[in-house]
Amino acid sequence: MTWSVKGWCPSAYRPMVSGDGLILRIKPRLGQLTVDETLLLADLAVCHGNGLIDVTMRGNLQLRGLSTEAHAPVLDALLAENLIDRDPLVEGRRAMVSTPLWTEGDLTHRLGTALIETLQDLPDLPEKMGYALDTGPARLLCNVPADVRFETAPDGLILRADGASKGIFITESNVIEALTDLLTWFTDSGGHQAGRMARHLATTELPARFQVAKPGPVTAPPTPSMTAIGPMVGVAFGAMSAADLAGLIAASRPTHIRVTPWRALILEGGTPAEHPGFVTDPTDPILRASACPGAPACASSTVETRNLASDLAPRMKAPFHVSGCAKGCAHPRPSPITLTGQAGHFGLVKNGRASDTPVETGLTPADLMERFS
Template identity: 50%
Template sequence: MSAPVVQGWCPGAHRPMMSGDGLVVRVRPRLARLSAAQTLGLCDLALRFGNGTIDLTNRANLQLRGVAEDDHQPLLAELSALNLLDAEPGIETRRNILVSPLYQPGDLTARLTQALIDRLGDLPALPAKFGFAVDTGAARLLAGDSADIRLERGASGLILRADGAETGRLVTEDEAIDRVIDLAMWFAERFTSDTRRMARLIATQALPEEWQGHAPGPTAPALQPGNSEIGPIYGAAFGQLPAAELRGLVGASGAAALRVTPWRLFLLEGGA
């Protein structure tokens, strides 16, 4: 297996991070969503290979902790069987995408996120924690969460905004991902060891006017535990999900899927 990564690295599935009780293996759900079968399978893996708890991260990812080094490769095989793993480690690292959790299947957020996933191989080399946000609902939910390039809805339509800039560039859906790649290229040609995030870079270098001029729309109130149009929202104390209890909850609710958020909350899509 690959050598465990030292503290400070953003762990992934292929490149775990060592902690006091074993490896931390991060799973990045596509479109912030795991089907019910994937959720139940991940719970089983947490009980079999980890410490029995699944962590929610502030990047809307999931982490298994306490994984023994000898169990890393068998765990990867099981994650791959659940379709929770990118075959190429480089693509997994780039799939650092926050998604507004209240999207509907096939809507603009879902379409843009999938289009970005399909084009990850076209991105330049970027710092490990460089990320994207797709937040194109009527009101923004991810404005306070970490992302370097944002797709949002503005008064005039869809905008692409560099994090740290007050305004963004008006784009069409068809050209949006091309422009995301262009902005990533602009960043990749200029960042330094001291400016590895977009907001830090544009604080030191002027962002070209072509990337500005259109204000984003309003922000939405923070989600709270309760009901939503997607399904019930639950809070996770300390961002921790006991795998056995989560397995029982998903099964009892009849949910079709679990959606994760950056806020220690999760949604049971279609659940009672």
Template identity: 50%
Template sequence: MSGPVVKGWCPGAYRPMMSGDGLVVRVRPRLARFTGAQVLGLCALAQRHGSGVLDLTNRANIQIRGVAEADHEPLLQELAALSLLDVDPGVESRRNILVQPFWQAGDLTERLTLGLLDLLPDLPALPAKVGFAVDTGPAPLLSEASADFRLERSASGLILRADGSALGRPVTEAEALPALAEMARWFDARRSPDHRRMAQVLENHALPEGWAVEPPLAAAQTPQPGTHPTGALLGAAFGQIDAAELSDLITDDTALRVTPWRLFLLEGAELPTAGSLITTPGDPLLHVDACPGAPLCPQATVETRELARALAGTRTGSLHVSGCAKGCARARPAETTLVGREGTFDLVPGGKASDLPRQTGLTPATLLSGAF
């Protein structure tokens, strides 16, 4: 049997990806924030054109799944009407910007992100998965999230850090974006078809002098669900949100901020007292990553989420249940990784879905019995 097909790109709005249940259309917010009207519009679109759910991605985007090909163009028109679509498809595909989600109006994070949005059309045409992180809150929150160019704070101020380097380049706010553009050109001149991400390029090329001299501040703990100073921080098992349930929590005044941790913030809201959303810290499902699996993904040969839900809390540490060796739900190692292959599971302790397994041919019954 042939291995899974690695696309080399993520779905977007203009360029959706076909899955087992239809097209996957990714919506990229600006400043990690949707207005209340935009959230209500997305919920309605997911119910009208999709499967009725919204997916939170590990790049802090929202996806509408199950879109019929004939519905794609009408969906684009409605996303544009909600101001959620760039006129230029090229700019839309480049807008891979992770933003520290707890920014305040007028602060450094907002200023840098708005400047980066303006800069995007002038940057080189970078590989599809290349992204940026504006992580300039009191302490880094996005260190474990996927990004190639990172703006962070250091003990002395602001740094620009290439992913894969422990140290960054000190910059002032005025220097930050010109320095980022310079780094993007440096990366573009050295990347190759086999080295399309910054960390891969750094395996073969040293950064210029002065670009790796100062460490970022120590990373903060990943936030947990619960009451937040600016609203309610809620979790979604496997990043999946029922659109009808979410719409019941939203008014035109309730903005929503997305994160790469399967959490989202409802500004000014109270914690819901019922429903499927996660509201308490330490919920075992927040330590479990699972892709949609079969039959929703044509690359997968196993169902994933039912097993992942059953195993949540039964293993020490993080658990990743992947439908195939691509490992889309989690790029980094987990304490326990289960990988679907030809209808059964391989076990990779302390590794990624693409790593060599210690055990193969495990059935769901064996896994649920704990005999692994």
């Protein structure tokens, strides 16, 4: 079985076919949903999908296991609640991840709102390109995939092309003008062929006018704990059942849900609550594990992944990744240990990605349990 890199991501209008049916992605604006909106998604997951909801690395949600016939009624329900844009072009362009602890009316909220209102006027970009609003007191999103980054710097606000070490100073009044300038350069210089900003910069020099200011220091993302806006809970492997999500909401009684890009939810305005399916202990070993759905949910995989990752987690001292195939969807970056499915067995990669050459191949789950005992 092989995998292919698609030049697009699943969306509400264009779900992606997987081994367990269609995957349909919902992109909460600024990562926030009301409780009613969240419960609607849980209902749709149960009524039209397989009851599972993914939390993605860009802070989106995905309904899984939808049939082709279910697509139209789900789309209607999402449109009725304004959870997706009426214009598929704008919906497609709204690939935006926000620092999740923003508050009403602050810089991140203002910038994100302005950006959403302007998306239809921006230059046409490759479908996978997206934005990071890393504009809280400290940068949190530098490891989250994005092509254009809005960031705080010691002397103000900057706009930085992903792949460049410096950006340009911007203000709220010229942010759209500066963004349009950068995106126009990207398209005019052949960026569509590269498909992503960092890939384009690897072969094409970014003009000096876009490289003036250094971004501010980086802070580690929060782990499950009480945050300034409510308790944060981890979602093992970014996969939760709709029933567990509804149960968590009933237990915590938040006003909103914030979807973070770290496979975690923040229960905005809620009280701390334990619920099966969610991680509240920041030292829980499962938080060290990344694993894609694997077989049989993904047709590209020949191995089961998540049960193995759960079994291995208490034995691992560092982050590790179990990948159904070399595509490495769950963790595209290098990991101290990566186990990649290959023809029904696993390859062991050290300090690399799922696509890197393994130091050992042909390993079974039993071999791995013994290796990491």
